[in-house]
Amino acid sequence: MAFEGLADRLQNTIKKITGKGKVSEQDVKEMTREIRLALLEADVNFKVVKDLIKRIKERAVGQEVMESLTPGQQVIKVVKEELTELMGGEQSKIAVSDKPPTVIMMVGLQGAGKTTTTGKLANLLRKKYNRSPLLVACDVYRPAAIKQLETLGGQLSMPVFSMGTEANPVDIAKKAIEKAKEDHHDYVLIDTAGRLHVDSDLMQELTDIKELVNPDEIFLVVDAMTGQDAVNVAESFNEQLDVTGVVLTKLDGDTRGGAALSIKAVTGKSIKFAGMGEKLDQLEAFHPERMASRILGMGDVLTLIEKAQANVDEKQAKELQEKMRTATFTFDDFLDQMSQVKKMGPLDDLLAMIPGANKMKGLKNVQFDEKQLAHVEAIIQSMTKKERQDPSIMNASRKKRIAKGSGTNVSQVNRLLKQFEEMKKMMKQMTNMQKGKKGKGFKMPFNPF
């Protein structure tokens, strides 16, 4: 990857300094330069960076950092705190109008992901808030944009209001709201055409729609990969329409997403949701703290833990722990565990959330092949009950049978058996280490700071 995390780069700078025993002002200057470059590389707007650096410098030169034993880590902590604060508190609430329907307008540049986000938002409203939204296709310009929304509506089995490409978007919006009242929809989601913020005619059209339908929310949809220009775009849309919130899309890519920070800092509007994947249920609440970690390239432990909590059955987890402790962990348990991990999402995504994982030797550039997991699964499923409970009974003919049954070969079966034994050993060691710390079943083996 082209970018090393800020953490790595700072560590290198710090290494040069540690021999000195004391951090001088010159050292701080050097450090802030590294921070500045890292933030710029993450696409944070340069004006925002400038202000940030100023504040960080003040805090870093002050006692807070100088007197701490680990100035490098202290600096990163200061930076992260500043970033988190800049991005503001968590705000994923959606307005509810006293007089239904509540009207939400989606605006943004071409290709930001407005139509897809409209579909995802409708899904979220129905699933999480039990609402019944009406989707409105006001993008009469891009070829097949209406068809796109209709297809999404079809996938969600939700009604889509459209009047073809000949109608005026303002009229469509007006008629849609009448229709929503008639059919008792409590939310109306208006998808608008993508437009450049410098295109005054099209921007006027948005203002016209806004004045007519008086929306309760106007969401600016922004591509997380946007560079320095994010600020100009957000500012123009905000000036013209006074948006109520921002939705960041394509955050499942490997962009560091500095645009998020820039937008919040310049417009003061919070980022409410983040698009995390291509599927319609992958719109999530935006977490400023996690975003700060991401911008700094520090991993995302919180999301990882949350995912684990959401997908792992607590009772099962306890049982598993007990088995680990007593080393009675069997292949059946292994299968269970695998299916739980799989529920949490693709393995590379999980790995990316672990801080420092990209630095670990061996893990670097590892692309998890989900197919290999399927092989493992097949091998275990080809074992008899007895073999799963007690792998020590395994002999050449059993192995041959398993390999045949699972479509693999004996050496693959051997490898799995060996790995399993090693895993068991490791578990025993780990549980021994944790003895004496009762009540603390889960401990991070590493500290992000």
Add this chain to the structure above:
Amino acid sequence: MSFFQKLKSKFKQENQEEVSTKYKKGMEKTRKSFSGRINDLIARYRKVDEDFFEELEEVLITADVGVNTVMDLIDELRFEVQRRNIKDTMEVKEVISEKLVEIYYGDDNEEIEALNIQSSGLSVVLVVGVNGVGKTTSIGKLAHQLKAEGKTVMLAAGDTFRAGAIEQLEIWGERAGVEVIKQNEGSDPAAVIFDAIKAAKSRNVDVLLCDTAGRLQNKVNLMNELAKVKRVIEREIPGAPHEVLLVLDATTGQNALNQAKTFSEATDVTGIVLTKLDGTAKGGIVLAIRNEMNIPVKFVGLGEKAEDLQKFDANAFVYGLFADMLEEQAES
């Protein structure tokens, strides 16, 4: 002759007035902020010193040029300034644009990079990129232009994933009056492309433009799918695809470099289409990609109309960036 005059006379000479007007107009927003800021910077600093360089660094970074490239550029500038013993900031201006053009040209002289279209037989162009950059729209525009040049064109609707993508390509096909080969949504893109190649061969088509679904470059499975599509093309026609165009959104920041790298690994990208340059985005990432990857930019999108997709021309691009400066110079 000064560098600016050389650049300007080049346009006159080659009678490229029309092209440069389009660039000038399309990049109006870009130019205003970019050259405006460089001018402002030069006006404020009389002397070339460290502070001057630091601010220049900022101007370039704001154009999304990318930290590494900016660092290289500033180092070279420092060296030039020392070598030529430049003290006045006015003189630096010229060196700046000189260096910028140098990066744009890379090693391949000053030629416009044309699309690699075979003089006889079928040429296949595969179009790839992340979601929402404008792949389908660019294909529509390209089809229109190639048809206007007298080529027979066929489109392959390889985006079988996104809702409405096939219809979008069909509408572009209708507009340009070219045939679109498609299957149902959700079908295997490699199969669609395979069909399209068969059809293009049997109908003696000159150029087959293959659309693909947008995909984020860190999704390994989707990138493998793309590699498979390319393999199918290679197998069916030796030497194909003749072009693999990566479509990049000009508003994209540093992630564009990752995109260029990863897509190149999967499909050997041969050229870049830079879209949406008519906003305020500066597309400076072109510089970074040129500097670090050496992939030429072949087309730039300067507006919504089909003819607004222009062949990339480094001269015209730099002319667009510096048009204000050029005119000032000509007057004085």
